[in-house]
Amino acid sequence: xxxxxxxxxxxxxxxxxxxxxxxxxxxxxxxxxxxxxxxxxxxxxxxxxxxxxxxxxxxxxxxxxxxxxxxxxxxxxxxxxxxxxxxxxxxxxxxxxxxxxxxxxxxxxxxxxxxxxxxxxxxxxxxxxxxxxxxxxxxxxxxxxxxxxxxxxxxxxxxxxxxxxxxxxxxxxxxxxxxxxxxxxxxxxxxxxxxxxxxxxx
Amino acid sequence: xxxxxxxxxxxxxxxxxxxxxxxxxxxxxxxxxxxxxxxxxxxxxxxxxxxxxxxxxxxxxxxxxxxxxxxxxxxxxxxxxxxxxxxxxxxxxxxxxxxxxxxxxxxxxxxxxxxxxxxxxxxxxxxxxxxxxxxxxxxxxxxxxxxxxxxxxxxxxxxxxxxxxxxxxxxxxxxxxxxxxxxxxxxxxxxxxxxxxxxxxxxxxxxxxxxxxxxxxxxxxxxxxxxxxxxxxxxxxxxxxxxxxxxxxxxxxxxxxxxxxxxxxxxxxxxxxxxxxxxxxxxxxxxxxxxxxxxxxxxxxxxxxxxxxxxxxxxxxxxxxxxxxxxxxxxxxxxxxxxxxxxxxxxxxxxxxxxxxxxxxxxxxxxxxxxxxxxxxxxxxxxxxxxxxxxxxxxxxxxxxxxxxxxxxxxxxxxxxxxxxxxxxxxxxxxxxxxxxxxxxxxxxxxxxxxxxxxxxxxxxxxxxxxxxxxxxxxxxxxxxxxxxxxxxxxxxxxxxxxxxxxxxxxxxxxxxxxxxxxxxxxxxxxxxxxxxxxxxxxxxxxxxxxxxxxxxxxxxxxxxxxxxxxxxxxxxxxxx
Ligand SMILES: Cc1ncc(C[n+]2csc(CCOP(=O)(O)OP(=O)(O)O)c2C)c(N)n1
Numbered sequence: 001x002x003x004x005x006x007x008x009x010x011x012x013x014x015x016x017x018x019x020x021x022x023x024x025x026x027x028x029x030x031x032x033x034x035x036x037x038x039x040x041x042x043x044x045x046x047x048x049x050x051x052x053x054x055x056x057x058x059x060x061x062x063x064x065x066x067x068x069x070x071x072x073x074x075x076x077x078x079x080x081x082x083x084x085x086x087x088x089x090x091x092x093x094x095x096x097x098x099x100x101x102x103x104x105x106x107x108x109x110x111x112x113x114x115x116x117x118x119x120x121x122x123x124x125x126x127x128x129x130x131x132x133x134x135x136x137x138x139x140x141x142x143x144x145x146x147x148x149x150x151x152x153x154x155x156x157x158x159x160x161x162x163x164x165x166x167x168x169x170x171x172x173x174x175x176x177x178x179x180x181x182x183x184x185x186x187x188x189x190x191x192x193x194x195x196x197x198x199x200x201x202x
Numbered sequence: 203x204x205x206x207x208x209x210x211x212x213x214x215x216x217x218x219x220x221x222x223x224x225x226x227x228x229x230x231x232x233x234x235x236x237x238x239x240x241x242x243x244x245x246x247x248x249x250x251x252x253x254x255x256x257x258x259x260x261x262x263x264x265x266x267x268x269x270x271x272x273x274x275x276x277x278x279x280x281x282x283x284x285x286x287x288x289x290x291x292x293x294x295x296x297x298x299x300x301x302x303x304x305x306x307x308x309x310x311x312x313x314x315x316x317x318x319x320x321x322x323x324x325x326x327x328x329x330x331x332x333x334x335x336x337x338x339x340x341x342x343x344x345x346x347x348x349x350x351x352x353x354x355x356x357x358x359x360x361x362x363x364x365x366x367x368x369x370x371x372x373x374x375x376x377x378x379x380x381x382x383x384x385x386x387x388x389x390x391x392x393x394x395x396x397x398x399x400x401x402x403x404x405x406x407x408x409x410x411x412x413x414x415x416x417x418x419x420x421x422x423x424x425x426x427x428x429x430x431x432x433x434x435x436x437x438x439x440x441x442x443x444x445x446x447x448x449x450x451x452x453x454x455x456x457x458x459x460x461x462x463x464x465x466x467x468x469x470x471x472x473x474x475x476x477x478x479x480x481x482x483x484x485x486x487x488x489x490x491x492x493x494x495x496x497x498x499x500x501x502x503x504x505x506x507x508x509x510x511x512x513x514x515x516x517x518x519x520x521x522x523x524x525x526x527x528x529x530x531x532x533x534x535x536x537x538x539x540x541x542x543x544x545x546x547x548x549x550x551x552x553x554x555x556x557x558x559x560x561x562x563x564x565x566x567x568x569x570x571x572x573x574x575x576x577x578x579x580x581x582x583x584x585x586x587x588x589x590x591x592x593x594x595x596x597x598x599x600x601x602x603x604x605x606x607x608x609x610x611x612x613x614x615x616x617x618x619x620x621x622x623x624x625x626x627x628x629x630x631x632x633x634x635x636x637x638x639x640x641x642x643x644x645x646x647x648x649x650x651x652x653x654x655x656x657x658x659x660x661x662x663x664x665x666x667x668x669x670x671x672x673x674x675x676x677x678x679x680x681x682x683x684x685x686x687x688x689x690x691x692x693x694x695x696x697x698x699x700x701x702x703x704x705x706x707x708x709x710x711x712x713x714x715x716x717x718x719x720x721x722x723x724x725x726x727x728x729x730x731x732x733x734x735x736x737x738x739x740x741x742x743x744x745x746x747x748x749x750x751x752x753x754x755x756x757x758x759x760x761x762x763x764x765x766x767x768x769x770x771x772x773x774x775x776x777x778x779x
Contacts (some may be wrong), residue, residue, distance in 0.1 A: 023340065122523075178399040
């Protein structure tokens with residue numbers, strides 16, 4: 001709040017806990033598109049709690065902008081809580097699949113060695129192609145593309161990022177807080193309506 | 203719905219089988235809705251059919267266009283503080299609501315809009331009059347929801363009202379497929395909504411910030427209050443007045459805040475922003491502590507942000523935490539409903555009179571009176587000014603009317619000069635600046651507060667955008683005073699062209715029909731005048747006329763609204779000429 005201006009952009013991992021409601025994805029997405037912020041990675045899936053969804057969103061922005069965006073997301077009806085963390089604050093992974101012609105792999109023992117060195121494992125082996133999988137951070141999955149390209153990499157796909165916040169106890173306790181129905185006093189529309197004249201007159 | 207059983211009332215009412223459409227009407231009655239503005243069509247016919255049996259309890263106003271319907275709902279809500287309710291059919295009916303939704307969203311107006319939708323099995327097939335209204339309206343609603351099963355209706359309606367009016371109010375749209383309206387289901391009663399786990403209408407008040415804020419205020423030599431509509435949305439007019447009076451601090455208003463403190467209050471120093479008053483704008487860049495209450499530092503208020511109140515420590519009171527620090531960096535954020543936070547703050551601030559500092563505002567005011575106001579309100583020129591019309595209106599209504607203004611020069615003049623003795627008396631389209639707003643909003647305001655005089659102040663351009671709503675007046679027989687300030691130009695655009703585009707008057711010359719004749723076609727009495735001698739009598743005639751009346755006043759063609767903060771300038775660079 002106090003005039004902290006971070007002008008340096010960096011990757012932020014935004015974690016959003018939401019109800020599993022139709023249309024929420026659009027509401028959240030609009031918050032980025034309206035401000036012309038590019039979403040680099042977006043993963044949505046059920047969380048550890050039934051009925052609660054978890055979004056992992058990665059953007060490159062300044063801390064100041066991310067803080068404001070997080071507030072706007074949290075404001076949406078249906079969103080329970082938003083956290084934002086730098087890469088240092090989270091453990092994150094992406095998964096990648098690589099499709100390579102099987103004959104090349106079979107012929108050249110060197111490829112197999114390279115795969116092992118890169119922590120990849122075969123998911124499917126067919127006569128015509130083999131699919132390998134590896135999980136890691138961007139550099140690691142990128143690395144394997146470079147390695148496999150000379151051997152006729154046919155197709156490559158990478159998942160959105162998932163991230164776990166290092167310093168977090170999960171969401172169960174927080175959820176209980178949200179579930180307490182707190183407002184004891186009724187929502188007053190305008191208690192002075194019937195006595196409008198008493199609000200003030202000069 | 204799982205939670206149903208848990209919430210069952212102590213003496214469970216007998217379940218009865220009714221249609222979704224009837225459940226909707228019952229829900230509205232439970233929410234104490236007395237008036238709905240709407241327009242029927244194929245996809246919402248079951249609702250209208252159900253309504254037919256309830257017309258004794260629920261007043262429906264047939265508007266002439268859905269945009270008119272939603273602006274009427276806004277006027278109703280803004281004047282009464284209650285939730286405005288609007289019905290529209292699917293497709294074109296629903297899309298005609300979009301402008302009003304955007305307007306209500308940016309001006310925090312509580313609305314519940316009900317749209318009909320094609321049968322659920324037709325969704326996504328480009329069926330007749332199908333539009334994806336949920337996705338169209340997502341950016342301009344606080345919440346929206348599509349109902350495809352009748353049994354959802356009571357709970358969804360309860361949620362809709364709760365969301366629309368709580369916290370920072372806003373528009374909600376509920377789209378109901380035709381099958382859900384027709385479907386019979388077991389209705390077990392209506393439970394108002396009090397809590398949604400993923401919605402926090404009010405942030406928790408943090409006392410340490412109240413203490414910090416009070417300390418800053420007590421040390422300040424030149425503190426300055428800026429207030430907005432939040433004061434009224436929180437029904438905190440009394441709390442606000444108590445704070446202003448104990449602290450002795452000069453206070454200025456945003457266009458939507460007008461009226462929360464009477465115009466004649468000695469500490470009310472005027473309007474902020476682009477066409478605001480000279481003193482409050484200049485002195486924004488001189489105060490040492492700026493106390494913003496229920497306002498959002500819109501760019502029309504701040505001018506150039508990087509030159510805005512740089513010297514000041516800023517205290518911001520707002521119910522919406524995302525407004526705090528959004529545009530202007532804040533020293534002390536006071537989260538919360540100002541109805542709760544203001545009394546806490548008032549308790550801690552020392553009673554003071556900032557006479558010398560107030561004197562500075564008066565000095566600037568004198569300059570403004572001399573340079574602008576005197577000539578605007580008491581012109582020596584032959585032709586009439588918008589300002590003198592407002593001045594005469596103030597005298598005749600004694601500041602007790604609700605002034606609903608459209609958008610343009612007349613809006614700025616109306617808001618600057620209207621005398622407002624009562625809260626919720628200034629209704630205008632602030633954030634969106636929607637031409638065509640005033641006539642339907644005035645109709646809504648009259649329904650919301652039937653005992654008050656409602657005067658719509660409209661330009662010749664804006665009036666032609668929604669003048670069909672005179673048909674609504676005709677049919678419902680209500681009493682709305684229509685005051686057209688006709689300068690034969692799209693005046694505000696012409697002013698900008700004069701000042702910033704070398705007088706290249708590109709398509710701002712607008713001709714108008716004989717408004718009095720058009721009104722007469724709708725059975726509305728009227729008069730057009732162009733001489734000063736006629737003004738007072740004509741206004742008098744309009745005000746004392748039984749029923750609606752249209753008065754057209756021909757005013758100077760090329761008058762400009764000053765003072766003005768030119769776009770891209772600092773507020774202290776405000777120009778008197
Ligand atoms: C729906 C809409 N279209 C266009 C505008 C842009 N606009 C702002 S003020 C204005 C001129 C208004 O003219 P008029 O209603 O005659 O009022 P005046 O300024 O002359 O008092 C226009 C075109 C707008 N605000 N709203």
